Amino acid sequence: MPRTEAPRAAVELSGVSVRYGSAKQPVTVLDGVDLRVRAGEFVVLVGPSGCGKTTLLRVVAGFALPAAGRALVRGAAPRPGRGAGVVFQxxxxxxxxxxxxxxxxxxxxxxxxxxxxxxxxxxxxxxxxxxxxxxxxxxxxxxxxxxxxxxxxxxxxxPELLLMDEPFAALDALTRERLQEEVRALAGRLGTTVLFVTHSVEEAVLLGSRVLVMAAGPGRVVEDLPVPLPRDAATDVPALRASPEFARLSGHLTRALRTG
Structure with a gap:
């Protein structure tokens, strides 16, 4: 039988390291990060401040170059302003x-x-x-x-790829919840691939089809958590937030962040 090749990833990082500072005193922000995001996935990055979440997004957007490793967006090196929409805080x-x-x-x-x-x-x-x-x-x-x-x-x-760096962090709680639901529905309707940074466990569980937990010192991915919650347009999001499965996933993610 002919071998079937795996579909090309929307985003692929292989051994990506990023360093800032001088050559004599470099600071490693990301160290050997491997990441593969399939087309249409909603992947959320969580972790403590300084673990490199925003830097990882900057690499995917083409705003920062790895010191080591390789970054690909749909099989090509990322370039600023090409192929990815970016939403800042x-x-x-x-x-x-x-x-x-x-x-x-x-x-x-x-x-x-x-x-x-x-x-x-x-x-x-x-x-x-x-x-x-x-x-x-x-x-x-x-x-x-x-x-x-x-x-x-x-x-x-x-864009086929949307990069979002804590876009709701400065909003009041009610507005934040409404925009979370709208972005969740919009991404599902358009089939857009999303890479989303947040500090909120509940936001990560609600939005992500996968959640990546990052640890600092230097930044690396320590857990890849699938989120098997319904994502269709008919989902009752308030009921979903109150469900036992949502609570279980939020608790698991909180523990992973504390031990990561």
Missing amino acids: QPRLFPWRTVGGNLGFALARHGVPRAQRPARIAELLERVGLSGMAGRRTWELSGGQQQRVALARALAAE
Whole structure:
């Protein structure tokens, strides 16, 4: 029988190490990290501050180069601005532009013709629950609304890969829960591959199809936890949060973080 090759990973890190500082006194932030993310997975990174979660995301985005090892995104070396949408902890919107202007700028950068941009802006705002707000100024929006615009901007190029670095950390609890549910549903609907950084155990369990636990000194992956929770559109998320399985996974993850 002919041998069937495994499908190409959306993200693949092999022995990746990252060092900062001088050659005489280097600081190893990541050490020999191996990671394989399949297309359509929602993988969450958790771990203590300083364990290299954000640095790992920067490597995948092409913002940082490994000192050793290899990083591949869909089989090629990652390049900034190519193939991945990035959402930071702060929205980082242009305050002198409207909501539509921020999205239009992103669309222009990705080569969308001017005539097509209004329809694409309307579509993107509908995806993130901000229909009809293209003419609003960014400073008129709440923090949660601004983060939705940042998400819409990241989706402007229709990326197959979405990198999210603690995007909800600065939001109030209710807004955070709502955006968690919306991102969970949106990623499932679009089939987007997501790599998501958080410090929250509950957020990791709710969002991830897998959770990677990282330990510091230097940063490395110490556990890969599958999350076998339902992810279809009909899932009652509040009931899911209150379920025994959610509590079991959260407890397991908390213990892994304490011992990692």
